[in-house]
Structure formats: structure tokens, C-alpha cells
Amino acid sequence: MTLTVDIERRLGAFRLKTAFEAGEGVTALFGRSGAGKTSIVNAIAGILRPDRGRIEINGDTVFDSERGIDVRTPRRRIGYVFQEGRLFPHLNVRQNLRYAGLFSRGTPPSEFAHVVELLGLKDLLDRRPGNLSGGEKQRVAIGRALLSRPRLLLLDEPLASLDAHRKGEVLQYIELMRDEIKVPIVYVSHSVEEVVRLADTVVLISAGEVSAVGAAEEVMGRSDLRASAFEGGAVIDAKVIEQDMQHDLATLAFDGGTLVVTNVDALIGEPVRVRIRARDVSIALKRPEAISIQNILAGTVREVGAERGGTVDVVIAVGGVLLRARVTQRAVDHLGLAPGLAVHALVKAVSLARAGSGSL
Amino acid sequence: MMLTAEECEILTLSMRVAVWAVLVSLPFAVAVAYALARLDFPGKTLFDATVHLPLVLPPVVVGYVLLLLLGKRGPVGSFLDEWFGVVVAFRWTGAALAAGIMGFPLMVRAIRLSFESIDRKLESAASTLGAGRVGVFLTVTLPLALPGIITGVLLSFARGLGEFGATITFVSNIPGETRTLPLAIYTLTQTPAGDAAALRLSLVAVLLSLVALYVSEVLVRRAARRVRGDDADGRH
Numbered sequence: 001m002t003l004t005v006d007i008e009r010r011l012g013a014f015r016l017k018t019a020f021e022a023g024e025g026v027t028a029l030f031g032r033s034g035a036g037k038t039s040i041v042n043a044i045a046g047i048l049r050p051d052r053g054r055i056e057i058n059g060d061t062v063f064d065s066e067r068g069i070d071v072r073t074p075r076r077r078i079g080y081v082f083q084e085g086r087l088f089p090h091l092n093v094r095q096n097l098r099y100a101g102l103f104s105r106g107t108p109p110s111e112f113a114h115v116v117e118l119l120g121l122k123d124l125l126d127r128r129p130g131n132l133s134g135g136e137k138q139r140v141a142i143g144r145a146l147l148s149r150p151r152l153l154l155l156d157e158p159l160a161s162l163d164a165h166r167k168g169e170v171l172q173y174i175e176l177m178r179d180e181i182k183v184p185i186v187y188v189s190h191s192v193e194e195v196v197r198l199a200d201t202v203v204l205i206s207a208g209e210v211s212a213v214g215a216a217e218e219v220m221g222r223s224d225l226r227a228s229a230f231e232g233g234a235v236i237d238a239k240v241i242e243q244d245m246q247h248d249l250a251t252l253a254f255d256g257g258t259l260v261v262t263n264v265d266a267l268i269g270e271p272v273r274v275r276i277r278a279r280d281v282s283i284a285l286k287r288p289e290a291i292s293i294q295n296i297l298a299g300t301v302r303e304v305g306a307e308r309g310g311t312v313d314v315v316i317a318v319g320g321v322l323l324r325a326r327v328t329q330r331a332v333d334h335l336g337l338a339p340g341l342a343v344h345a346l347v348k349a350v351s352l353a354r355a356g357s358g359s360l
Numbered sequence: 361m362m363l364t365a366e367e368c369e370i371l372t373l374s375m376r377v378a379v380w381a382v383l384v385s386l387p388f389a390v391a392v393a394y395a396l397a398r399l400d401f402p403g404k405t406l407f408d409a410t411v412h413l414p415l416v417l418p419p420v421v422v423g424y425v426l427l428l429l430l431g432k433r434g435p436v437g438s439f440l441d442e443w444f445g446v447v448v449a450f451r452w453t454g455a456a457l458a459a460g461i462m463g464f465p466l467m468v469r470a471i472r473l474s475f476e477s478i479d480r481k482l483e484s485a486a487s488t489l490g491a492g493r494v495g496v497f498l499t500v501t502l503p504l505a506l507p508g509i510i511t512g513v514l515l516s517f518a519r520g521l522g523e524f525g526a527t528i529t530f531v532s533n534i535p536g537e538t539r540t541l542p543l544a545i546y547t548l549t550q551t552p553a554g555d556a557a558a559l560r561l562s563l564v565a566v567l568l569s570l571v572a573l574y575v576s577e578v579l580v581r582r583a584a585r586r587v588r589g590d591d592a593d594g595r596h
Contacts, residue, residue, distance in 0.1 A: 128589045
């Protein structure tokens, strides 16, 4: 699947001018609120009409201002999960899920059952949207969009209106869906956690324009973008090799060593993605002893960044992975940090970004 | 209280007139309400004012205009008679027409309000699920406007039952044909010793209105609950 977007649209004083391409898997449109992310997905869905440009899905042109093509929303075959769910209040959950079937040849029973099973909707089928919790509503909305058999699924901040607990719950279902049903997804979010956990490709949007596109590891690891929306750090794909149930610890292997982390809800052999923030990494020239930090990785300084507000980001190559450490300029001078220097990276915290990354 | 055969006839006629008035005007009212709520077209203000005319004009004037247009020698009336053999003047169908026109603005107002209160985001959600314009209207807009439609139907029905001025001017006061409940009560009050009978019919009118109000209240409440998305039994 490929999605090509190259559009321009004026919305009052705001100007949207966006061009990017997205491939398989989850593409995150990431940026602050008000950056124009929702306008972009609305244009893809045909709800907002760009002034100029072109939108292609799998080589099928759904919008082209020059050739006068503007396929209407119902014919675009795009599933859309809105921020507020937008379930039909006059229909119960079952009818909401079957809604898309009204306008096509109906939903095959096996597919209906599969989606209901996947999203855990069985007990909700006879309820009405007014009596569902926020998380339940979003699960139904996701199911409803899936059952319209879309060739592309748009999720516009589907977790924005949920509390932290519900967020985690729905996020799990979204991950399941991503891995089970091979529908390409465009995921709009301003949350680093969600993007790092879900995305394969990240399109960074600021003030209506694309400021970076690339693999999640690259874009989310770029510390020069920290000013725009998020904190720099490294994203590492790893695999669980050992589970210590007694201490609630898991050992992850990655291309460069191992990490010991807590609270990993994954089986041995399962791929996971972790994120290590630059500010959680310290640097030592000698391997320290008698220290509480569990993860000490030997590596080589690859790059010393420019000073910004008294701190410097240092890139350390650990095996095939690049870690980032945020240290003070004084520490850089004091330790004589320079490319090629052998150092030890002390990792204070590792957050699990994504369980079940890649194919299962 | 048992009704006499004559009273029964009056009641049946009134019901027939009011029910037909509502049934025939409903689709037009929905269309006009939708146009006023959703579309922008030149002359919209004038159109809006025209629809509301029966609400502000003296009913007698409306009846007189109908008589001029649809009477046997009127331009529309003679055309209908010649080409289709349809005559409404001095017939119960004419009474229904007058009742429908007088109730029309009330119906349009109620339905328009509920169209305007619908969250249009639900309509765009429906279109992403494959619904075209007609599909969206039938499966989302119309069901969500149901409380307003029921209210509009009741208002127009009650207006039709009580319609007097336009009816008597347009189709006169013919027993068994155009003498509806209000016309019969009026006639009795003009008759010596008709007071008791007038009172009986007035009581019937009161009862009828109460029943209609009650039924519509129940229906509106149920529809509103549906539209809010609560369970049918009111569970939260």
C-alpha cells in the first residue's frame, strides 16, 4: 500500500501545505495540536477539499485538482475513527457495527464475528452508545470502521478524550488490530508515547507543513527536532530473552547488548520496542562499580552535538544501535568527550514503547 | 357519556380531515424544513416568510385566497376540475387542505429545529462508512429528527382539529361534508337551545386534545431517549 499526499489548503490565516508518502503499516502524523493534522486526514477522507494538489491511494487517484478528480467520501473506501467516536446514538452497538454493510453487499458473518472477537465487543452488542464508557465507544468506532472494509484506516487522536487507564486499554486493542488485520493505518497524534508504540513511519507536522518524514526510529530519535514537539531519545527494537518472574524483570537482547527492564508484559522470544530518553542516559569513562544502575552499555562516542541551553546531546554507538545521552557542556569538556572515545552509557530508565512490534 | 350518531359523524369527519391534512403535508414539511435548515439558495428569506404566512394571516384571509384560487371558477380549481375531475371546494378534501395549510408552518418550525440540532459530524461519519447523500438522510438525519417530527405532527394535527376560519370561508359549513367539530360547536351556539349539545361537543374536543397531547408526549420522550443513545428501558 502506498499513500501519496500532496495538498495545499488555506483555512483562514492558516495555510496547509503538505506532501508525503506513506507505505505499509502504521504511519503517524505527529505534531502539536493545531498543526493541521486533522485537516490532512479530513482531506484524505474527502471531508475537506484541498484547494490544490493530489491524493493517491495504491495508485488510485481520489483527488487531483488539475485533472478535476474528486472522489466523494462514500466511494473512497477509507475507514475513519474520529476523536469523539461519533457512534450513531439512535442505533445500538450491533447496528452501528453493521451500518457499513447497509451500503455494500453486507458484512460476511465470519468477518463480523472476527472483529467482535478481536475488539472484545461481544458483551456490548445490545447496548446503546449513551451507556458506553469512552474506551468502549472508541473500540466500537474502530470495529465499525474496520467492518466497512477500508483500504486505509484513519485514526484521528482516538485516545485524546480518554483517561490514562482507558488509553492503555484502547491502545492494546489498536496494537492487536494492527498486527491481526493488515489494513494500513494513518494515526494522528500529539503523544510521543502513542507514536513510538505504534508507528512504523512518522510524518512530523508543524504549522501545516511536513518537517520530517522517516522510519519511527529515525524521526523519533532526532534530537534536533526536540524543540518542535518532543524530547529526544533513542528507540530500539529488541527481543525478550529471559523473564525473571520473581523480580518482575525481563532481559531484552538488542543489536549491541542486553537491557534489564521491569514490567514487560511479553513472552520470551517476543519482539518489543523500547525508548530511552536522552536525559536518562549518563556517560562514564570507566565502568562504574557498586552502582544501582542495572544497565551499563559499552560503546563509542559517535557524535557530540551542539550546545543548547547548557546541555549537549552525545550520540553513542552501542553495537548497531545509536543511543543518545544528554549531558552538560561542562561534562563534555571535563571528560573530553569526542568522536571515537570509548565510553560506558549508564541507562537510568527504559520505557517499553511497544510490545509485539513487527510481525507475529 | 354516549355519543349520538350525529356527534359520531362529526367526530369521524374531523379526525379524517385532520389526519389527511397531516399525512399529506408531512413529506412537504420535511422537505421544506430540510431546505431551510441546510441549504442556501437565493430568495431563502422570502421563501421562509411565505411558509410562515398562514401563521400570521387571519385564517379567513387564507380561506378566501384558497376559495379564489381553488374554487370552481378559480384558475387552479377550474384547471383541476377540467383535467382531473378533482374538486376540493365545498368538499371535506378542501377542509383537509385548509387544515393542512394552516398547520404547515407549525410543522415546518418543529422539524426544522430538530434538523438544526443534529450533530452534522454524525453525517460525515456516515459518509465515511459508504452512505451517499440519500443514505445519510434516511439512516441518520431523519431518525435523529424524529422527536421534532412527532412534535410537528401533533401541532399540525391539533391545529387541523381546531381549524375554523379558513375552513368555513373556503368550504362552508355543510353537515356531513365540511362541518367539523369547531364548525358544529359554532353552529350549535347559534341555535336556540343548542347550549347543552355545544357543551357536550366541547368536552369531546377537550378529551381529544388531551389524548393527542399525552400520546405525543410519550412518543417524543421515547424518541428523544433513542436519539440520546440511552437504552430503551431508560437504563443509564
